[in-house]
Amino acid sequence: MREPINIETDDNKLIDAFIEGNENAFNYIVLKYQKKVYRIIRRIVLNHDDTNDILQEVFIKLYNSMSEYRRESRLFTYLYRIAVNHSLNHIRKAKKNKACIVQINDDIHDLSSTNPGIEEELEKKEKIKIVEKALKSLPEKQRLVFILRFYDNLSYEEIGEILNISKGGLKANYFHAVKKIQKIITDERQ
Amino acid sequence: MKDNNKNELITYLPDFITGKLDDKEIESVIREEIEKNEFFKREYIKIKETLGYINSTEYELAPPNGYFNNLLPEIRKRIINDRISITDKLFNYKRLWKFAIPVIVIVLIFIVIIFSQKSKDNLNLITTTDTFLIKNKMSFNVDTNTVKTQTSIENKKESEKEYRKETEKSTTKNKYYTIQKSRNKAETFIHSNDDFYNNEDIFDEIVILDIFNDTDIEQEFSEMDIQEQNIILDNLRKLKLN
Incomplete structure (x- = not known):
């Protein structure tokens, strides 16, 4: 008798179950990783609508390529790699950086309308604007390293795997990203 | 500690501040440097402020309420739609071939007849x-x-x-x-x-x-x-x- 599966089941077992025809296994994978993958995409493309599209594409790609997944890396690393590649392709194609700022500001406006304290919300809005500007000013590699390390708490080994680069120098990349962000934040606040 | 090592030590500061530094030895060396080295201390404070500033904006990246409740059904819907559209394409190709093959055959027969007649x-x-x-x-x-x-x-x-x-x-x-x-x-x-x-x-x-x-x-x-x-x-x- 097959072992029952749930969201806590090991990734490899979920994949095996899916390959054997258990569609629920895919549902559990989505539920398990949707928030993490959403965040990584959102930080790269910066607005919710694009993130939503890319996130769905990432999981659809996983659904279609699950049988080809070789398990050389962990499932979430594989998912992150798909997410990063899709997000970068999206940015390169659309070149929507300016539109992204507008979208983010709109999102923030929506949030502020539901919360009390207009001044506090304006301050948050300003902070986000500065951080987004700083992140956008980073070279692509530094930006991705910063996002994966700072926000997603990934190890340098995992970052190297996701970005398909050697881990040597990733720590330095991270440090330089922080220093550049620091400079922009300092300049903007003065 | 040599200058080279000190410069490398500074690159550990972001990880040290965010608690992601696994190496306890490096951690203790950084603590010592912060206490006795003014330049190192200033760097530490600046980076800590920067990361704190960035961290304060993180919550804004949350999606709209209820978004994740609808995500899986949306993905499932798109998978089904993709399958349908693939089937549609195949069906359309079949329809195309249904007409194209007889037309091609007729044209070929005509060509053969005309050429054989001429010859x-x-x-x-x-x-x-x-x-x-x-x-x-x-x-x-x-x-x-x-x-x-x-x-x-x-x-x-x-x-x-x-x-x-x-x-x-x-x-x-x-x-x-x-x-x-x-x-x-x-x-x-x-x-x-x-x-x-x-x-x-x-x-x-x-x-x-x-x-x-x-x-x-x-x-x-x-x-x-x-x-x-x-x-x-x-x-x-x-x-x-x-």
Whole structure:
């Protein structure tokens, strides 16, 4: 008798179950990783609508390529790699950086309308604007390293795997990203 | 600690501040440096402020309320739609082929019929000219050398010529009627050339040559008098068959 599966089941077992025809296994994978993958995409493309599209594409790609997944890396690393590649392709194609700022500001406006304290919300809005500007000013590699390390708490080994680069120098990349962000934040606040 | 090592130590500061530094030894060295090294301390404070600033904006990246409740159904919907659209495409291709294959077959049949018809029709008339052009290896752009050659042949066999000519002409007359069908077909191809069409003698000569074997044709042609040869060649030139 097959072992029952749930969201806590090991990734490899979920994949095996899916390959054997258990569609629920895919549902559990989505539920398990949707928030993490959403965040990584959102930080790269910066607005919710694009993130939503890319996130769905990432999981659809996983659904279609699950049988080809070789398990050389962990499932979430594989998912992150798909997410990063899709997000970068999206940015390169659309070149929507300016539109992204507008979208983010709109999102923030929506949030502020539901919360009390207009001044506090304006301050948050300003902070986000500065951080987004700083992140956008980073070279692509530094930006991705910063996002994966700072926000997603990934190890340098995992970052190297996701970005398909050697881990040597990733720590330095991270440090330089922080220093550049620091400079922009300092300049903007003065 | 050497300068190189100190510079490298600074790169650990972001990880040290965010608690992601696993190496306890490096951690204790950084603590020491912060206490005794002013420059290092200033760097530490600046980076800590920066990361704190960034961290304070993180919550804004949350999606709209209830977003994750609808995500899985949306993904499932798109997977099904993708499957349907793939099936639709295949179906459309099938429909396309359903019409395209018969059309292609019909066109090919037409082409084959037209070409086979043409080649059949051409055969009767063109073999006569081919006989001269290819088998006898003579060009219809006949020059004086060709004529001279034939004249010399004619002189050699002058005595036999009259007899053979008479015999062959009578044979030709008989065979002429048996190839009437071929002639009719040939006429359809030469109708544009009235001179040729109306010239029964020339037509007869061509047909005669057609029904002889190669040796006979060569012999026959060579045994004709120069005038006859020239008439045949001139008329063929008029036809522009060369």
